[in-house]
Amino acid sequence: MATLTRTNPLSYLTGQLNDLKAKGTYFRLRVLEDEQAPICHFDGKRVINLASNNYLGLTTHPKLREAALLAIRTYGVGSGAVRTIAGTMKLHMELEEKIARFKKVEASVVFPSGFAANAGTVSAVLGKDDFIISDQLNHASIIDGARLSRAKILVFNHKDLSHAEEQLASVKDQPGKKLLISDGVFSMDGDLGPLPGLCDLAEKYGAIMMVDDAHASGVMGRNGRGTIDHFQVHGRVDIQVGTLSKAIGALGGYVCGTRDLIDFLYHRARPFLFSTSHPPSVAASCIAAFDVLEQEPERVDKLWENTRFWKKELGLIGFDIGGKSTPASETPITPIILGEGKLTMDFSRALFEEGVMGTGIAFPTVPEGKARIRTIMTATHSKEQLERALEVLARVGKRMGILGA
Numbered sequence: 384m385a386t387l388t389r390t391n392p393l394s395y396l397t398g399q400l401n402d403l404k405a406k407g408t409y410f411r412l413r414v415l416e417d418e419q420a421p422i423c424h425f426d427g428k429r430v431i432n433l434a435s436n437n438y439l440g441l442t443t444h445p446k447l448r449e450a451a452l453l454a455i456r457t458y459g460v461g462s463g464a465v466r467t468i469a470g471t472m473k474l475h476m477e478l479e480e481k482i483a484r485f486k487k488v489e490a491s492v493v494f495p496s497g498f499a500a501n502a503g504t505v506s507a508v509l510g511k512d513d514f515i516i517s518d519q520l521n522h523a524s525i526i527d528g529a530r531l532s533r534a535k536i537l538v539f540n541h542k543d544l545s546h547a548e549e550q551l552a553s554v555k556d557q558p559g560k561k562l563l564i565s566d567g568v569f570s571m572d573g574d575l576g577p578l579p580g581l582c583d584l585a586e587k588y589g590a591i592m593m594v595d596d597a598h599a600s601g602v603m604g605r606n607g608r609g610t611i612d613h614f615q616v617h618g619r620v621d622i623q624v625g626t627l628s629k630a631i632g633a634l635g636g637y638v639c640g641t642r643d644l645i646d647f648l649y650h651r652a653r654p655f656l657f658s659t660s661h662p663p664s665v666a667a668s669c670i671a672a673f674d675v676l677e678q679e680p681e682r683v684d685k686l687w688e689n690t691r692f693w694k695k696e697l698g699l700i701g702f703d704i705g706g707k708s709t710p711a712s713e714t715p716i717t718p719i720i721l722g723e724g725k726l727t728m729d730f731s732r733a734l735f736e737e738g739v740m741g742t743g744i745a746f747p748t749v750p751e752g753k754a755r756i757r758t759i760m761t762a763t764h765s766k767e768q769l770e771r772a773l774e775v776l777a778r779v780g781k782r783m784g785i786l787g788a
């Protein structure tokens with residue numbers, strides 16, 4: 384038999400990677416060698432970590448660790464099935480009841496991730512004759528869910544209520560259902576969705592109102608209850624999504640709403656039906672995390688104290704931290720806008736060499752020309768660490784001509 388020489392059908396990927404390298408936006412993964420903490424080691428280098436979503440330091444909280452260990456000893460390391468087959472454990476039900484009480488809603492359901500919660504929910508509740516009215520900067524998981532639903536997607540300009548109304552009005556005589564959807568906190572700029580105005584519009588046009596509160600969970604509102612609590616729009620948001628992967632410190636996503644919404648998702652949300660449930664240790668750590676939110680409100684206070692300090696100091700140094708070319712941050716997410724992708728990646732690498740970990744984010748994660756270093760404050764950064772990080776940012780910023788001398 385003649386030997387066929389097979390050319391690699393994926394060779395075009397190498398070409399695309401070379402394009403990224405030429406543009407200067409190619410990256411390698413940085414590898415964390417110890418705990419997710421304000422001072423840690425990435426790639427063998429000790430750095431001040433300004434890049435994690437571990438807002439409250441819960442990834443290493445002793446109560447969460449103990450809960451996880453106890454669950455492993457009692458129940459093992461895996462759940463062994465999807466929720467609808469044999470993979471619903473008592474801990475999963477307990478966590479969902481806890482979340483529902485915390486968020487003051489009838490019921491909640493946990494998904495493998497926040498991404499799966501959004502994508503699975505949007506695609507389950509809408510179909511091809513429906514309409515999704517979506518903020519331009521909504522998270523990728525909302526966009527993917529919208530595409531999977533096959534509903535018609537109408538995008539409105541970022542936080543622009545009159546444009547959102549225009550979009551709603553344009554389909555008000557169509558028979559399909561309408562879903563109005565926004566992030567509670569936008570993950571790249573750290574600004575808030577205009578929830579009271581959006582709720583007004585949803586009510587006026589009879590639309591379903593949905594909010595993705597991934598970056599607000601544990602950060603905004605009383606004890607970290609989220610933007611619905613922050614804006615006091617309880618009862619006006621039909622579908623609330625949150626994550627267990629950021630401030631809560633473990634992994635997962637959840638949806639909150641009426642008992643019937645949750646029951647429906649049990650039957651129709653594909654990531655719930657077709658992906659194995661959380662290991663018991665993850666469910667147990669999340670349960671402990673909600674206890675910590677109630678018992679240690681000082682963590683959220685410290686997070687905001689650090690956030691105020693950090694924003695003030697970065698502004699004084701002279702960085703563009705949004706508010707001009709991009710929306711102004713209202714949360715612990717503080718972008719340092721540089722604009723150009725290559726400069727941003729070079730700045731990020733130079734900061735790393737000097738012991739500061741700030742991730743460079745460029746197109747396609749943010750629009751072309753809006754590249755930035757995204758910094759995130761946590762409750763566990765000390766003042767001394769933040770002052771050191773500011774010193775490095777100022778020094779490297781001047782050396783690279785980003786700041787005036």
Ligand SMILES: *Cc1c(COP(=O)(O)O)cnc(C)c1O
Nearest residue numbers: 496497498522570597626628635
């Ligand atoms: C992080 C994030 C998600 C995804 O959450 P995971 O639990 O990490 O999958 C969804 N929406 C927004 C706005 C996010 O920032």
